[in-house]
Amino acid sequence: MISRLDLRGRTLSTRELVAALPRAEVDxxxxxxxxxxxxxxxxxxxxxxxxxxxxxxxxxxxxxxxxxxxxxxxxxxxxxxxxxxxxxxxxxxxxxxxxxxxxxxxxxxxxxxxxxxxxxxxxxxxxxxxxxxxxxxxxxxxxxxxxxxxxxxxxxxxxxxxxxxxxxxxxxxxxxxxxxxxxxxxxxxxxxxxxxxxxxxxxxxxxxxxxxxxxxxxxxxxxxxxxxxxxxxxxxxxxxxDAEAGPTEIAVLADGTADADHVAADLVSQAEHDPMAASVLVTDSVELAGAVEAKVADRAASTRHAARVQTALAGPQSAIVLVDDLEQGLAVVDAYGAEHLEIQTRDASAIAERVRSAGAIFVGPYSPVSLGDYMAGSNHVLPTGGCAHFASGLGVHSFLKAVQVVEYDDSALAEVADRIVALADAEDLPAHGEAVRARF
Structure with missing residues (x-):
């Protein structure tokens, strides 16, 4: 149902990595x-x-x-x-x-x-x-x-x-x-x-x-x-x-300590949003990958919105990505820039601190994305489609403007007047300098 992408033994540039990773086809x-x-x-x-x-x-x-x-x-x-x-x-x-x-x-x-x-x-x-x-x-x-x-x-x-x-x-x-x-x-x-x-x-x-x-x-x-x-x-x-929010996406970075059923449940939970939803597992454990595949198939078949879930999991936007180790896994999830990123590994808190690109990060086995969707206290309106590389989730800052207020007295302006004139002349904007000289 869900495809595999094997990146083990490969050294990819950021451009190549971004191109290789699964992503929803949204035009x-x-x-x-x-x-x-x-x-x-x-x-x-x-x-x-x-x-x-x-x-x-x-x-x-x-x-x-x-x-x-x-x-x-x-x-x-x-x-x-x-x-x-x-x-x-x-x-x-x-x-x-x-x-x-x-x-x-x-x-x-x-x-x-x-x-x-x-x-x-x-x-x-x-x-x-x-x-x-x-x-x-x-x-x-x-x-x-x-x-x-x-x-x-x-x-x-x-x-x-x-x-x-x-x-x-x-x-x-x-x-x-x-x-x-x-x-x-x-x-x-x-x-x-x-x-x-x-x-x-x-x-x-x-x-x-x-x-x-x-x-x-x-x-x-x-x-x-x-x-x-x-x-x-x-x-x-x-x-x-705020952003051009597209189909929802979850990425899970997991190692062999993760519970396969927890991971599968979280992948399915996001897939039920939309047939174009993306569910991605990044792991260095072949054993975990196989176990998650089996659990995903079971859960996808039995959930209420089975058809929608199965379409999303089988689409090109979803995959299990195999990596050599967690270092490569970190590079992969940073290149992907997921809307929701779960860390289910040893030392999950330490690894989460090293992530640079994610809309929101969910640390450990008891912080599923569903918690953030409803009751963590964080916001669930988050950047999708890789926009987490440069954008933040919705917050108070989304509704604020920074306004700068400049207040100089005559002596403070006089102190820098000649330097303003020098820069204005260098830019061939003499009236700028004259606007300062007019005050003296």
């Missing part, structure tokens, strides 16, 4: 051509386009685009008690971690009378996308909303696809999570059209509530399919985005 550029007319329609036609696109792409024409307040409150009232308790605990833990993320302002006295300060300022309004295709994600409401709240964002809007089994509203548990977090502005809009609405704004009318207006946002965050990723690419620059 965001091709999807962008399909998405462009969707963005244009929403920008030009507003609510009419949103309803038509929902009917065409989601199979439901929502009666309410902006979710009525009563529906949000009612979803919380009818929420299963165990699910509510789980969401409340998730909120507590995620808030505790993200409250510690906010960076501190600072002031530097460069010279007497010369001061530069840096302030961290939250963006004014954010659009938070919560998927609702093959699965629904109330946990993603928490992961998006809490860091924005901890950053001090004053205006938050959630968009999530309309569901045929919920009268054209987003999933009821998603709405309940919004209620728990105090989010009042929620839209039954999904996919690329949701990204367009958030980026450009939209206006329309509701059957009972009259006119409504979704004002444009400053930043859009949240995971989604390839069409959501393409839409985010196209509106980048109009708004900020």
């Amino acid at each position: 965001v550029s091709a999807a962008a051509h399909l998405v462009e007319p969707i963005l244009a329609a929403v920008r030009n036609e507003g609510a009419a386009a949103l309803r038509a696109l929902s009917e065409q792409l989601d199979g439901v024409r929502p009666r309410h685009l902006r979710v009525p307040a009563g529906a949000i409150a009612g979803a919380l009232e009818s929420l299963d008690a165990a699910v509510r308790a789980a969401l409340e605990e998730t909120i507590v833990r995620v808030r505790a971690v993200h409250a510690a993320q906010r960076p501190a302002d600072f002031t530097v006295d460069v010279a007497p009378g010369a001061r530069v300060r840096q302030r961290w300022v939250p963006v004014g309004r954010v659009g938070l996308y919560v998927p609702g295709g093959l699965a629904v994600y109330p946990s993603s409401v928490v992961m998006n909303v809490v860091p924005a709240q901890e950053a001090g964002v004053r205006s938050l809007v959630v968009a999530s696809p309309p569901q045929r089994d919920n009268d054209g509203l987003p999933n009821a548990t998603v709405l309940a999570a919004c209620a728990l977090l105090g989010v009042e502005e929620v839209y039954a809009v999904g996919g690329a059209q949701a990204v367009a609405m958030l980026a450009y704004g939209a206006a329309g009318s509701e059957p009972q509530d009259g006119e409504w207006l979704c004002e444009p946002v400053d930043v859009i965050t949240g995971p989604g399919n390839v069409y959501v990723a393409a839409a985010k690419r196209l509106v980048r620059g109009v708004v900020g985005i």
Whole structure:
């Protein structure tokens, strides 16, 4: 079911290694051509386009685009008690971690009378996308909303696809999570059209509530399919985005001490997200590789979403990678840059400290990715497709801007005036120097 890639005895450059490793075949550029007319329609036609696109792409024409307040409150009232308790605990833990993320302002006295300060300022309004295709994600409401709240964002809007089994509203548990977090502005809009609405704004009318207006946002965050990723690419620059999140992926670096059933269970758990999800094991143990193959086959056949899981595990994005030793294994996982990286080895903590590229690292046999998906306190909106080489997971920083404040007095400016003029003349920008000389 899951293929093997044998890298033992091979010395590969980084370029060769990246090319050899399994990766989901996601063509965001091709999807962008399909998405462009969707963005244009929403920008030009507003609510009419949103309803038509929902009917065409989601199979439901929502009666309410902006979710009525009563529906949000009612979803919380009818929420299963165990699910509510789980969401409340998730909120507590995620808030505790993200409250510690906010960076501190600072002031530097460069010279007497010369001061530069840096302030961290939250963006004014954010659009938070919560998927609702093959699965629904109330946990993603928490992961998006809490860091924005901890950053001090004053205006938050959630968009999530309309569901045929919920009268054209987003999933009821998603709405309940919004209620728990105090989010009042929620839209039954999904996919690329949701990204367009958030980026450009939209206006329309509701059957009972009259006119409504979704004002444009400053930043859009949240995971989604390839069409959501393409839409985010196209509106980048109009708004900020977190990342072009693609199909989920897990890599496990394991040696012979790992429990094969634990590893197999974790590989299968991520494969159930999407037929394009990636599950990769990197190991120096042939015995573990064989045992995991057998356990994966058993679990994949018996899980509820067997067809989806088996497709993902058999795809080119999933593999068991054999390496000579853990040193080579570290090089492999760093080159791969997984969204989720588990370390199940001897001295797992020490090895985890040496990893440079991963969205989040899960250390030891009792820190599965499922923990991070829900209740570790970390964020589960993470860079995919190798973006962990340069990008971070969603956090408070995603909703903040660094603003520098420069304050010099006359003597401090006079002290460097001649040097400013020298540099301005060297760059053939004499008016820059004259703007300084004019003050004296």
